[in-house]
Amino acid sequence: MKFIAIVGTNATKSYNRKLLQFMRSHFANEAQIEVAEIKDIPLFCEDYAQTPKSVLDLAAKIQAADGVIFGTPEYDHDIPAALKSVIEWLSWKVHPLTKKPVMIVGASLGNLGTVQAQESLRRILDSPGLGSFVLPGFQFLLGRAEAAFDDKGNLTDQGTVAWLEQCFTGFVNYATALEELQQAAKRQPEPKKAPAKAPTRNKEQEAKSAFKALDAIDTTTGASETEDDLSFEEANGITFVMDDDDPTDTTTSASTKKEEPTSEPEPPAMIYTEDALTSASVTKEQPTKPTTQIDTTTGASES
Numbered sequence: 001m002k003f004i005a006i007v008g009t010n011a012t013k014s015y016n017r018k019l020l021q022f023m024r025s026h027f028a029n030e031a032q033i034e035v036a037e038i039k040d041i042p043l044f045c046e047d048y049a050q051t052p053k054s055v056l057d058l059a060a061k062i063q064a065a066d067g068v069i070f071g072t073p074e075y076d077h078d079i080p081a082a083l084k085s086v087i088e089w090l091s092w093k094v095h096p097l098t099k100k101p102v103m104i105v106g107a108s109l110g111n112l113g114t115v116q117a118q119e120s121l122r123r124i125l126d127s128p129g130l131g132s133f134v135l136p137g138f139q140f141l142l143g144r145a146e147a148a149f150d151d152k153g154n155l156t157d158q159g160t161v162a163w164l165e166q167c168f169t170g171f172v173n174y175a176t177a178l179e180e181l182q183q184a185a186k187r188q189p190e191p192k193k194a195p196a197k198a199p200t201r202n203k204e205q206e207a208k209s210a211f212k213a214l215d216a217i218d219t220t221t222g223a224s225e226t227e228d229d230l231s232f233e234e235a236n237g238i239t240f241v242m243d244d245d246d247p248t249d250t251t252t253s254a255s256t257k258k259e260e261p262t263s264e265p266e267p268p269a270m271i272y273t274e275d276a277l278t279s280a281s282v283t284k285e286q287p288t289k290p291t292t293q294i295d296t297t298t299g300a301s302e303s
Contacts, residue, residue, distance in 0.1 A: 001031040001172060004065040006058075008072035008083040008106075010039035015107040015145035016071035018153050023069070023105075026154075026161075027168055033069070036061060044088040055089040059096040067101035067175040068132075074108050074117035084124070091129035099182070101175040102132045103167070105140040107148070113141025135174050138167040 005020040017035070024033040041054045062068055072079050090097050104121055106114025118139060125132040140163065142148055148155055155161050 001066045001175060002064070003031055003033045003067045003069055003103075003175075004061050005033050005035045005069040005071060006083075006086075007035065007037050008070055009080050010037075010082040014073065015109075015142070015149075016073055016105075018149055019105060019107045019142060019145075020069065020071045022149070022153055022155055023164070023168065026164075030168070030172060031066075034061065034065075038082055038086045041082075041086050041089065044085040044092070046092070051089065051093050055086075056094065058086070059090060059094045062090070062096035062100065065100075066179065067103065067171065068097065069103045069105065069171075070121060072104065072106045072114055072117050072121055074106065074110075074114040077116045078120050079117045079124075083121075087124060087130070091127070095129060097125065097130050097132045099178075100132050101171070101178050102134045103138075103171040104134065105142070105164075105167075107142035107145040109143075109145055111143045113143045115139075115141055133174075133178055135167075135171050138170045140164055140167045 005023065007014060007017045007020060009016060020033075020035050024035055027033065036058060038058070041058065042052055070083075072083060075081075087097075102125060104118050106118055108114050118141070122134050124130070125134055142160065148157065148160065150156050155164070
C-alpha cells in the first residue's frame, strides 16, 4: 500500500517529522510511505483567485495515496495554525481528504503526548467538506519526545515500538477494508426497474362505472335506491308509531325525538270559605273532573 505522511508543522526542527521518518523506514516492508512538508504552503485566504500550486501538488499526492498519516504537534491544546491552514485549503476548492483513510499520530515534550490536538484534528476531519475516515480505536501518543529517539532517529523503547506497530497494522487493515468496500460499491449493478403492469381495464370505463355506482346510492341511509331492495325500516326490523295515532300526520318525525306537550294541565279549582279567609287550615275543594294522567315521556295520554 502507498501512504502519504504529512508533517503537521512548518518548523525546521520537529519531533513529529522524526516520528514519521521512523515510520517510513520501520514499515518499509509493509507499505510505501512518503513524508510531505507543509512549510511552503501559504496561509489560507479566500482572496486567492486560484488555489496555489503547492496546495494542488499536495492534493494530488493525497488523491493518489491509499491513506494519509498526520503527525501533529500540540500548540496551546490544539493543532498548529499551519496545519489548520493546510486543511482549510484542502476543503475549499479541492477535496482530496473526502472518504480517505486517515491515521493520526503525535509527539510532544509533555507526558500526555498530543491527546488534545489529536481529538481536535479528529473533529476537524469530520466536518463538511472533509469527511475523512479516521482510524478508530487506535491512538498513538508519544510523550517526552526529546528522550524517545536515539542518534539515528529510532525509537528506543520497545513497548512504544510494539504499540506503534499494532496501530499501524490496524490502519493497514482499515484502509484495505475501506478500499474493498468502495470497489464492491462500484461493481454493484444498478437495480432493475420493474416492468410496468398492463392496465386491466380502460380508465375511462372505470370512471364511468364508478359514477354509475355512486348514482345508485342513497346518501341519506346508505341503502340502494333500486326497487328490489328493502327499505331502511324493513331491512332493520324497525316499526314506527305516530304519537297521535294519525297515519295522515306528516309532521311527526320518524326519529326517537319526543314531542313536548303543547300546554300544561290546569290546577284543580279551589273554593275558599269564610273560615279560609281567617285561617289557612280550613279549605274546601270543589269536586273536579278526574285529572288525566300525563305520560311525560311521550306526551300522550295513558288512558
